[in-house]
Amino acid sequence: MSISPIIFLKNVDSIYEGESRPTIKDINLKIRRGEFVYIIGPNASGKTTLLETINGLVRAIRGQIRVFGLDLKKNSQKIRKNIAYMLQTWDIEPDEPFLVKDIVMMGRSGKLGTFINPRKQDWELVKDCLEIVGMLRHYKKPIGKLSGGEQQKVFLARALAQDADILMLDEPFSNLDTDSRSMVLDILRNYKQRKNATILVVSHFLSDVSFQIDFIDRIVIMQEGRIIMDGSPDEVLQSEEYICLKTNRS
Amino acid sequence: MIFFSLDLMLKLIFAGILAGFASSTMGVFVVRLKMTSIGYCMAHAAFAGAALGMLIDNYLILASINLNINLPLIMAFLFTFLTSILLGPLSEKTKLDVNVILGFLFALMLALGFIFLSFLPSGVISSQAVSVLWGSIFGVMIEDLIALAVISALIIVFLIFFYKEFLSIMFNKKMALASGINVSLFTFIILLFNGLVITFSINIIGALLVYALIVNPASTSFQFFYDMKKIFIFAAIIGIADSVAGIFMSLFFDLPVGSSIIIVSCIVFISAVIISPKRRWKMKKQKGIDEWNNTN
Numbered sequence: 001m002s003i004s005p006i007i008f009l010k011n012v013d014s015i016y017e018g019e020s021r022p023t024i025k026d027i028n029l030k031i032r033r034g035e036f037v038y039i040i041g042p043n044a045s046g047k048t049t050l051l052e053t054i055n056g057l058v059r060a061i062r063g064q065i066r067v068f069g070l071d072l073k074k075n076s077q078k079i080r081k082n083i084a085y086m087l088q089t090w091d092i093e094p095d096e097p098f099l100v101k102d103i104v105m106m107g108r109s110g111k112l113g114t115f116i117n118p119r120k121q122d123w124e125l126v127k128d129c130l131e132i133v134g135m136l137r138h139y140k141k142p143i144g145k146l147s148g149g150e151q152q153k154v155f156l157a158r159a160l161a162q163d164a165d166i167l168m169l170d171e172p173f174s175n176l177d178t179d180s181r182s183m184v185l186d187i188l189r190n191y192k193q194r195k196n197a198t199i200l201v202v203s204h205f206l207s208d209v210s211f212q213i214d215f216i217d218r219i220v221i222m223q224e225g226r227i228i229m230d231g232s233p234d235e236v237l238q239s240e241e242y243i244c245l246k247t248n249r250s
Numbered sequence: 251m252i253f254f255s256l257d258l259m260l261k262l263i264f265a266g267i268l269a270g271f272a273s274s275t276m277g278v279f280v281v282r283l284k285m286t287s288i289g290y291c292m293a294h295a296a297f298a299g300a301a302l303g304m305l306i307d308n309y310l311i312l313a314s315i316n317l318n319i320n321l322p323l324i325m326a327f328l329f330t331f332l333t334s335i336l337l338g339p340l341s342e343k344t345k346l347d348v349n350v351i352l353g354f355l356f357a358l359m360l361a362l363g364f365i366f367l368s369f370l371p372s373g374v375i376s377s378q379a380v381s382v383l384w385g386s387i388f389g390v391m392i393e394d395l396i397a398l399a400v401i402s403a404l405i406i407v408f409l410i411f412f413y414k415e416f417l418s419i420m421f422n423k424k425m426a427l428a429s430g431i432n433v434s435l436f437t438f439i440i441l442l443f444n445g446l447v448i449t450f451s452i453n454i455i456g457a458l459l460v461y462a463l464i465v466n467p468a469s470t471s472f473q474f475f476y477d478m479k480k481i482f483i484f485a486a487i488i489g490i491a492d493s494v495a496g497i498f499m500s501l502f503f504d505l506p507v508g509s510s511i512i513i514v515s516c517i518v519f520i521s522a523v524i525i526s527p528k529r530r531w532k533m534k535k536q537k538g539i540d541e542w543n544n545t546n
Binding site for chain 2: 055057077078080081083084085087090093094095096097098099102103105106107109110111112114115117118142144162
């Protein structure tokens, strides 16, 4: 018996507000519960758009999208509460008036629901998530006073605090050194095992995690808004598409 | 110096406290969400609406019709609210930048306001119209106070119950949407309260100046704190202090009340900018980044 996919996209085109042409075209993708999918591709290949199409932030103009078995068009808000999404860029100003603890708690805002204020156990969870990423010492610090790498860890803690079944991370390693990348991968591995969560990571290239490639279940290569390769790491690493991508990059 | 009865003094101070609290609390949203241009436009729409309301009111009085409603206030609110909710769709339909639409509406509302006023009999212009434009100590009515008290109470209730939603939206709208918050609904609530605060504050501050009381105390508070809770509390305190100090300044020096309140709030804001530890830290950090960029 086949298990229905947790994320299902069929012939999807999607478009950003104000644009005239779709950013991603004819996307077909099935992702099962508990899979770790790495999405790679050059700049402007549609990787971020793909993530934002899955959580409904970008409008699909064609095709069918189902997440958790629900039609995204009719259930976008409900679906989003169970997808933690970490943006690529945040534009944090040095005088940003937000504390680390409040930003991590924001991850729980949607899930807690309207009229329910954070309870003691929610604040405990915030502390736990900050401890996991090694940022608990900055609990009451303003976010603008942290370095780029520290901010990235805080946003990862925010995503973890949502306690969602799908985790989507856009360039989560961009500001991190090798040790921190390794730490983040370990965190993701534990999260996936604990919750049987589905994890989607977007990155320019595989070098971010090449030292722990075994951890990845699938690699998707995108180019010019289309999926040009989708398979296991072994299949993708030997494919012409991957070699071509690697050659163009170097 | 002008002397008033205790009743009138208390009414004035109470109006100052309520207008100061409601305006400055909404100001925190306006400043953080960079909605100041929308706010200015709403204030001018309130002026146009109030002027139209006065005009209709006068014709009704001439026709011996008494509706027993405060038409200028109702029209001010309608104009304000319609302006705020029409901005987005107008910009989308015409494919024009929101700022272009804002500039257009801003001028249109001001022009409409003055046209409506020009149709009023001359005696009315000197009393009611001046009160709407610049605010007046005598323009404050008990209905305004009750309305401002209700609005202030509602703002507090909404902040208590929906603080986490408002905080998320103020941090990053896209992320708030991604975590499952109904961003459109809460943005609508912010615009609605903004419209209400502007409408019921114009009798004391004046339509052309009310927005400064929304922006200045909140901007002052942003100069000192990194925690939004403290920013809200301090903005409210500054807003109340500015209003009460402005009212006393107006009484002592026989100046228009709205202008006096705004002069006080501007002085407080300028002082805050000068001594702001946050601004100094930001400048120091920016200087460091610039130096690093120049050497690399």
